[in-house]
Amino acid sequence: MTTELLLLGTAAAPMPVVGRRGISSTLIVGERVFVIDCGRGAPSAFVDAGLDFRRLEAVFLTHLHADHTGDLVGMLLYPWGVRAGEEGPLAPIRVYGPSRPEALPSGDAIFHRETTIHPELPAPGTTDLVRSIVAGYAYHLNVMPLDSHMPDAGQLVRGIDISLPRRAEGGARGAVVVFDDDVVRVTAVAVTHGRAVPALAYRFDTRDGSVVFSGDTTVNDSLIALAQGADILVHQVADLGYLGRHGTDDAELKRMAALHTDVSEVGGVAERARVRELILSHYLPADPGAITDAEWARRAGQGFSGTTTAGRDGLRRLLPRDRRMP
Ligand SMILES: [Zn+2]
Numbered sequence: 001m002t003t004e005l006l007l008l009g010t011a012a013a014p015m016p017v018v019g020r021r022g023i024s025s026t027l028i029v030g031e032r033v034f035v036i037d038c039g040r041g042a043p044s045a046f047v048d049a050g051l052d053f054r055r056l057e058a059v060f061l062t063h064l065h066a067d068h069t070g071d072l073v074g075m076l077l078y079p080w081g082v083r084a085g086e087e088g089p090l091a092p093i094r095v096y097g098p099s100r101p102e103a104l105p106s107g108d109a110i111f112h113r114e115t116t117i118h119p120e121l122p123a124p125g126t127t128d129l130v131r132s133i134v135a136g137y138a139y140h141l142n143v144m145p146l147d148s149h150m151p152d153a154g155q156l157v158r159g160i161d162i163s164l165p166r167r168a169e170g171g172a173r174g175a176v177v178v179f180d181d182d183v184v185r186v187t188a189v190a191v192t193h194g195r196a197v198p199a200l201a202y203r204f205d206t207r208d209g210s211v212v213f214s215g216d217t218t219v220n221d222s223l224i225a226l227a228q229g230a231d232i233l234v235h236q237v238a239d240l241g242y243l244g245r246h247g248t249d250d251a252e253l254k255r256m257a258a259l260h261t262d263v264s265e266v267g268g269v270a271e272r273a274r275v276r277e278l279i280l281s282h283y284l285p286a287d288p289g290a291i292t293d294a295e296w297a298r299r300a301g302q303g304f305s306g307t308t309t310a311g312r313d314g315l316r317r318l319l320p321r322d323r324r325m326p
Contacts, residue, residue: 001029001207003027003029003030003206003208004028005317006027006051006315006316007025007234007312008021008024008025008035008039008042008045009022009024009045009313010281010283010312010313011067011286012282012283013286014040014065017286018288019288019289020283020286020287021044021045021313022039022040022070023037023067023236024036024037024041024042024045024071025213025234027204027211032055032183033052033055034057034059034204035058037215038059038071039070040067041071042071043074043075043078046075048314053079054083054085056075056093057094058093058094058096059096059097060178060213061095061096061097062097062200062202062216063196063198063216064098065196065216068215069097069129072095072129073133073137075093076093076095080141080144081149089151089152089155090151090155093157094158094160095129095159095160097125097129097160097162097200098162098198098199098200099125099126099127101123104116104123105195107195111255127161130157134153163176164190164200174189175188175222175226176188176189178202183207184205184206186203186204186205187202187205188200188203189201189222189223191214191216191217192218193215193216193217194255194258194259199216203227206319208319209232211230211231211232211234212234213234214227215236216282217236218257218259219268224272224273227273229275230273230275230276231275231276231277231319232276232277232278232279233275234281234311235261235279236284237280237281237282238260238261238262238283238284239291239296239299240260242291243284243285246285267302267304268303271303271306276306277307277309277317278300279309279315279317280296280300280310280311281311288312296310
């Protein structure tokens with residue numbers, strides 16, 4: 001068995017950019033495929049990489065911003081027709097992600113909403129999202145089987161909310177094992193991404209090694225603890241200075257510093273986590289022409305004694321065999 005990391009898309013933020021797909025990664029464990037976030041273009045990137053939708057077992061959402069979830073619809077519905085074997089429908093694609101927050105976050109004088117959308121459930125969680133996708137596409141799911149051989153739509157997907165222990169006063173939330181079948185173990189912690197609560201990071205452990213996905217976060221002790229000794233840390237990166245020089249005002253920059261880890265900080269995170277390789281992803285700015293890969297890697301790697309790699313769409317890493325689960 002091998003474990004392979006593959007980056008499907010590496011762009012931050014919802015706005016499409018030329019030359020970089022939205023944030024999405026996969027971990028391929030033997031024949032099984034796990035997807036982490038479903039940003040723009042993820043289903044197309046999935047087939048471009050030669051992956052088989054029949055092997056898609058589960059999707060893990062780090063948080064419910066659209067740049068991480070927008071193409072979940074396609075990831076579920078486009079390959080529906082092939083989700084069957086000789087015995088009937090394949091096992092449902094499991095979609096793990098944050099539960100409903102305890103309360104809808106409020107804003108302040110500078111940043112606030114005008115209209116509260118869907119006030120009866122203004123902050124749906126992952127299970128709600130999956131249920132809404134199925135309900136919103138009920139026409140397709142109910143009518144398509146009348147004209148084509150389609151697997152039972154009732155077996156297509158299951159949403160699963162991840163609940164983390166309540167935050168102890170001033171303390172970090174503990175890690176929670178959300179998936180474990182003796183081959184793959186997935187552990188989640190809460191990270192800090194502005195008002196996007198809950199936001200999660202994930203660690204995958206297999207016999208081949210360990211890969212951690214930061215999600216979107218500021219420098220976060222829970223993430224650093226989660227990532228201890230991992231082979232690979234896939235970490236988001238932002239260059240707030242660049243944004244400041246290109247028109248982002250001070251109020252928004254201050255807010256963004258509460259959302260993201262800056263390029264000047266991420267090497268320190270990797271060093272404290274003692275990972276072997278830091279792979280950059282979820283670039284802000286997302287435009288590949290803004291900052292070169294070499295520049296991202298050089299700046300991000302400062303303070304980190306391991307290997308720093310500027311991730312790009314399609315990057316692969318095969319994890320070594322014969323490593324023991326920690
Ligand atoms: Zn994001």
